Amino acid sequence: MSFLGGLFGPVCEIDVLLNDAENRKTAELKTEDGKVEKHYLFYDGESVSGKVNLNVKQGGKRLEHQGIRIEFVGQIELFSDKSNTHEFVDLVKELALPGEITQNRSYDFEFMQVEKPYESYTGANVRLRYFLRVTIVRRLSDLVKEYELIVHQLATYPDVNNSIKMEVGIEDCLHIEFEYNKSKYHLKDVIVGKIYFLLVRIKIQHMELQLIKKEITGIGPSTATETETVAKYEIMDGAPVKGESIPIRLFLAGYDLTPTMRDVNKKFSVRFFLNLVLVDEEDRRYFKQQEIVLWRKAPEKIRKRNFHQRYESPEPRTQPVNAEQPEM
Amino acid sequence: MTDSTVADTRRLNSKPQDLTDAYGPPSNFLEIDVFDPQIVGVGRTRYTTYQVRMRTNLPIFKLKDSCVRRRYSDFEWLKNELERDSKIVVPPLPGKALKRQLPFLGGEGLFEESFIEERRSGLEQFINRIAGHPLAQNERCLHMFLQEESIDRNYIPGKV
Numbered sequence: 356m357s358f359l360g361g362l363f364g365p366v367c368e369i370d371v372l373l374n375d376a377e378n379r380k381t382a383e384l385k386t387e388d389g390k391v392e393k394h395y396l397f398y399d400g401e402s403v404s405g406k407v408n409l410n411v412k413q414g415g416k417r418l419e420h421q422g423i424r425i426e427f428v429g430q431i432e433l434f435s436d437k438s439n440t441h442e443f444v445d446l447v448k449e450l451a452l453p454g455e456i457t458q459n460r461s462y463d464f465e466f467m468q469v470e471k472p473y474e475s476y477t478g479a480n481v482r483l484r485y486f487l488r489v490t491i492v493r494r495l496s497d498l499v500k501e502y503e504l505i506v507h508q509l510a511t512y513p514d515v516n517n518s519i520k521m522e523v524g525i526e527d528c529l530h531i532e533f534e535y536n537k538s539k540y541h542l543k544d545v546i547v548g549k550i551y552f553l554l555v556r557i558k559i560q561h562m563e564l565q566l567i568k569k570e571i572t573g574i575g576p577s578t579a580t581e582t583e584t585v586a587k588y589e590i591m592d593g594a595p596v597k598g599e600s601i602p603i604r605l606f607l608a609g610y611d612l613t614p615t616m617r618d619v620n621k622k623f624s625v626r627f628f629l630n631l632v633l634v635d636e637e638d639r640r641y642f643k644q645q646e647i648v649l650w651r652k653a654p655e656k657i658r659k660r661n662f663h664q665r666y667e668s669p670e671p672r673t674q675p676v677n678a679e680q681p682e683m
Numbered sequence: 684m685t686d687s688t689v690a691d692t693r694r695l696n697s698k699p700q701d702l703t704d705a706y707g708p709p710s711n712f713l714e715i716d717v718f719d720p721q722i723v724g725v726g727r728t729r730y731t732t733y734q735v736r737m738r739t740n741l742p743i744f745k746l747k748d749s750c751v752r753r754r755y756s757d758f759e760w761l762k763n764e765l766e767r768d769s770k771i772v773v774p775p776l777p778g779k780a781l782k783r784q785l786p787f788l789g790g791e792g793l794f795e796e797s798f799i800e801e802r803r804s805g806l807e808q809f810i811n812r813i814a815g816h817p818l819a820q821n822e823r824c825l826h827m828f829l830q831e832e833s834i835d836r837n838y839i840p841g842k843v
Contacts, residue, residue: 527743528817534695545690549697556711556741558815594711598704600697637812 367418367456368410369489369500373403382505385477387434394505397471397485403427403504404465407450407489411459421492423451427466429473429506431622432482433572435579443620444470444485453492473619474508474651479581480572481623508614510650513539522553523643530554533631533643535603541652542612548603550631552595558636562591564603565630566610567644572623585627586610607649615648713739715814715829717807720799723754727786730754731794733803735810737829743820743843749830757834758806761813764824768840771819774812777805 373379373395382396397403407425411418429444446469450462476483485506491498516537524530530553535546550562566586572579586609591601616625627649632642719734736750758776765773780802783792793799813819814829821842827834 525817536695545692547692547695549695551697555709557817558711558713594709596704596707596709598698598700600700602694604692604694635815637815639816 366412366416367491367498368412369491369498370408370410371405371487371489371500371502372408373405376405382507384475384505387477387482392503394503396505396507397469398507398509399471400468401471402465402467403469403487404463407462407464409456409460409462409491411456418456418491419493420451420455421453421494422449423462423489423491424449425462425464426488426490427469427485428488429471429485430483431620432484433622434480434482435572441620441622443472450489471506471508473506474614474616475505476613476616476619476625478570478572478623478625479583480570480579483619483623507651509653510541510614511653513650519645519647521643521645524554525641528554528556529633529641531633533645535629535645535647537647539648539650540607541650542614543608543652546603546605546607546629546647550590550601550603552597552599552601555594555596557639557641559591559594560634560636561589561593562595562601562631562633563587563589564605565632566605566607567628567630568612569626569628570623571626574621584630585612612649614651708740710740713737713741713811713815715807715810717803717810720803721752722794729794731799731802733806735829737814741820744826744830746830751829751832753828753834755802755806757828758809760834760836761824761828762809764840765813765819765822768824769818769822771816774809776809777802 376395380396381393383391383393385391407423409423425448427444427446428442431441431443433439446466448464448466450464451460471485473483475485485504487502487504489500489502516539518534518536519538520532520534522530522532532551532553533548534551535548537544537546540546565584565588568583568585570581570583572581586605588605590603595601612627613625615627616623618624626646628644628646630642630644632640634640715735715737717733717735720731721733722729723732724730732752732754734750735753736748737744737746738748740747755776762773762776765771780793780798782788783790783795783798785792810829814825819825823838823841823843826843827838
């Protein structure tokens with residue numbers, strides 16, 4: 356609901372209602388100030404359709420306007436430069452030609468099989484969002500209402516998913532071989548691995564595995580990297596000796612993760628790393644960072660649904676809407 | 684395409700450990716004791732020396748058991764050498780206690796038992812922390828400090 360006012364009090368409320376709201380799932384996304392919000396969830400290729408309801412306030416003035424339109428917008432916003440948002444998707448439907456509104460009105464809209472190339476993301480320095488924007492154009496100031504949506508990017512099991520196995524160390528001091536069972540993990544996956552000690556000439560006190568998220572914004576010389584330790588998990592307490600093998604089992608479902616996002620619209624990346632940290636008795640830290648790729652697996656129901664559904668023709672509706680001649 | 688609803692979380696295979704490795708002495712044995720404070724000299728030129736005994740099985744040290752006598756200024760020398768030549772952050776030494784060296788203050792000054800014990804403990808902590816650092820172990824000054832009878836202040840600094 357929105358309460359958009361002119362100088363003399365609220366003039367018009369703009370509401371957006373999606374057609375399939377009853378059957379559509381919602382998802383959660385954190386806002387810039389850390390609050391969690393729920394919005395309807397869409398996937399790439401799905402149509403976005405519904406109604407725009409205008410509620411004229413009792414005793415309000417007649418609303419004169421120069422046109423009413425609705426847009427489907429996909430936008431990237433860098434917090435360091437909020438005035439320069441970049442819109443990578445902007446579809447427009449005209450709802451009404453210039454005229455006036457004297458009573459409550461309702462307009463149908465449909466954006467067919469919309470491409471949504473990236474996943475919604477709210478980070479430390481950047482935000483990618485999708486929303487519907489209704490604009491009532493007026494001479495002095497437009498009335499604008501934004502209706503937030505969330506998009507998830509789905510992927511299928513990778514064809515190739517090699518394990519990561521590497522021998523690292525400090526010469527004559529510490530040699531280990533670490534292994535992680537995959538290089539690509541889905542968001543509810545389990546990281547299974549092991550650390551094998553080949554040479555231990557330092558006094559190790561404990562070993563932990565960290566899951567680190569790096570958000571890289573900007574290009575070239577002005578890149579900013581925001582690093583967040585998403586998880587810290589002690590995998591060994593005490594001093595190991597040569598030949599010992601320490602198992603790793605880290606369940607990703609317990610953490611707030613997003614898929615790996617590489618170079619989204621050439622504006623930002625979100626990457627994940629496993630950081631293996633060994634701490635000796637004098638608190639000296641020895642570590643090895645290794646990138647892993649995270650991907651979003653389609654939920655059970657979606658996978659079973661007919662995969663060609665997005666290409667079927669839409670259901671016939673009772674009120675045909677024609678973009679060239681909007682209803683008056 | 685079917686996928687299992689429960690992930691496979693079985694441990695990865697690993698080589699069984701050699702029993703001599705499992706039950707043998709660890710390869711990281713390093714212990715340094717700072718003990719037996721002795722006051723050397725007479726009158727105003729007196730100073731305290733400490734026994735510094737190192738036992739280790741690390742291959743980088745020539746002697747697996749060494750014993751030398753060192754005084755506070757020798758520890759200071761080592762700290763300065765390491766700060767200059769190596770990239771490590773050198774831990775702090777116990778205090779210089781300049782106040783205790785002032786003649787008109789009462790008490791035994793530098794030779795008070797509790798002070799010597801405090802200093803001994805601090806020096807022991809210091810040398811153990813340093814000697815266990817992989818980068819410090821490469822420095823000639825550390826080996827000279829721990830394993831040679833006297834420190835040659837005109838030595839040529841370098842790596843082992």
